[in-house]
Amino acid sequence: MIKHQSRTGQSTLEVMVALSILVVCSVALITVVFGNQFMAQYAGQQHDALRVSQEYIEQAKAFAQNNFDALGSSTTSNSGYTNELMVEQIDFLTKKLTSRTTWYVSPGRTSNVELVSIITNWRSLLPDDGTGPGEDPTGEWQCPITAGTVDLGPGNQGTDIVIKDTTVFISGVASASAKPDIYTIDVSDIYSPSEISNINTGKGINSLAINGNYLYAAQNDTANQLQIIDVSNPGAMLLVSSTTLVSSNKPGLSIFEYKHYVYIGTEFGTGNELQIFDVSNPQTPVPIAGLNLNMNINDIYIFDDRAYLATSGFNQELAVVDVSNPNAPTQIDSFDCASQCSGSTQGMSVFAPNTNDIFLGTNSQLVKLSASTTPIQVQGQYNANGAVYDTYARGYLSFLANSNSNKELQIAHIATTSPYLYSSLNFPQMATGVTYRDNVVECTKDLPLSSS
Template identity: 30%
Template sequence: TGDAQDIDVVGSKAYVVTKKNGSAGEFFILSLSNPVAPVQQGEYEVGDHVNAVAVSGNFAYLATSKSGEELVVVNISNPSSPTTAAIVDVPNVSQALDVDVSGSYVYFVTPSSTGGGEFYIYDISNPSDPIFKSGFELGSHVYGVYISGSRAYLSSSKVDKELVILDVSNPVSPAEIGSFNIPLAGANGQSIFYAGGVVHLTTRANGGGIAEYYLLEASDPENINLIGSYDVSDRTNGVEAGVGFSLLATEKADEELMIIDTSNPSTPQKVFSLDLEGDATGVALAECYAYFTSADDGEEVKVVAP
């Protein structure tokens, strides 16, 4: 298959997306009845790169690089035979880079656009008929989105705003309520995760001993503070956090998987790393298992257990 790009785990299923995969699919459904030995149940062909996936109920939302089909909604009620539920074409946009779902809305982000913005909200009360609610313009590429409550956390390429926080309580009129410029980091914001008032933000490779993983206190979006950082020494494509630790999907040779101890968030420390035989591209945490996607042809999904 093509290189895996992202993974979402819901219940006993893993949902994996890949780069363009010839005449085969780019969206796969895996059974996790035995979590350490996933079994493919179904696949779906988009015909282009699929960059991210978010699952809610019986539907998967795919952020794709297919022009005219930047967001694809797939009915997964029958895991062995996923089908198209809806396709969203965003004017002036060639691809969607990340996607998240919360309640009755899907949120996705795009590269810098000539009109309409890089952050979009659609009403999915009827997943087969997504309805445009609004777009928000940052004037830069937006690589990651994470929704928590009434706030959207975005990672961007904007020089002075690698983190942007939006109030999305009114879906037709999202408003910026906070931003943060990572000191010294010249690289773009990459992936993002939020929990317990803390934003976990990663960047592309910075070099020169400058970190690629940041913990930011953001419970007050108007007063965001840097808590701590860790120098991965290469691009970090994915992050997910648990209590006292975080998982990083990186491009660091021989250490593509990293586990970081964040019990003292001001001084995060690497406690474990693993060679995945290819760049790590995404990560999902479910119960006591970590699921990583990678560019390792033949083993695109890696399962890590304690």
């Protein structure tokens, strides 16, 4: 007799194994499906967050185009996304933008994306016009040294200085009109500067400006006050035009070139003390406008279509003129330093490095002014104990050409609200002009070249 063994237990086991496999596969399938759905959802959220971050970066850039200095950090929430725009000041002209957007992936769990951009205040980028472009001051400016000097000879009083590449141009007023009044100096080696050439344009030059291959000079004479010199070859300067100002018999005191127009200031007289010439053709300057201020215009600096004038006016040592239309200059503001600055009676020099700050040199002080307020307000002031004949601000420092008999070159720290003396150098004669380029200061009277 044959007995059949029961397969009931075995069949039950097989069913359980099959069910287990089915459950595992189902769980895996469900995990894959929902995982894919989550990843797709996350990718979409991430894409939207990147778009939000980019939008805020672009908005910040657009805002900075018109008001770079006012751009600051902010936080904004919209449609489930929170954006943090973090603005970090890198240096005088540069800011770092970090746009971070955060969102909830699930309750209690967040994620974020971040974009970074570096922006520059292009309006404040200094042109290569002889006023000193190049890197900001670095090194030990608390201990500057005199690198080299050039003696222009007896009877020559240096008045102003500009630089182009490795050539410095110095103006002067000599004891005799037959002597040269513009000199070119090779400063490729600051420890051994040497004269290249010189030229005599008349009775002396009080102020210089340069753009490209042309040097613009304010003549110390009652006629031919505007001189234009071709300096494409520094070894052979060529006077290409001499122009008498319109209805003015006063000597030129100051000059500035801006967008192919020359702005020249004179002593107080019957005509316009500020006169504007179109110098598109340097050989034939064309007078186009002027402004009567009834005071000496001792210095001119133009930034962002505003001409800042340092004047002898007792109640407006600084005048601000809108020159966006050179054919119709309009005075839009002024500053009475005599009533707000101790011991100041006239503006001697002026420098405006950006839309917020103005540095006014007076007969005794350096005054830091706020240009972003109306009327102009004092931020701080520093007693130079001498006339500030010229000033140049770069980075955290301002360089002062001064009449102080022990500190003819003064270096002021200007990063704080109130400027203060950072260091100084003592020269045999008073300093009358100053410029800066690539961590080196050049100044007159006898062209001491100073570096940190």
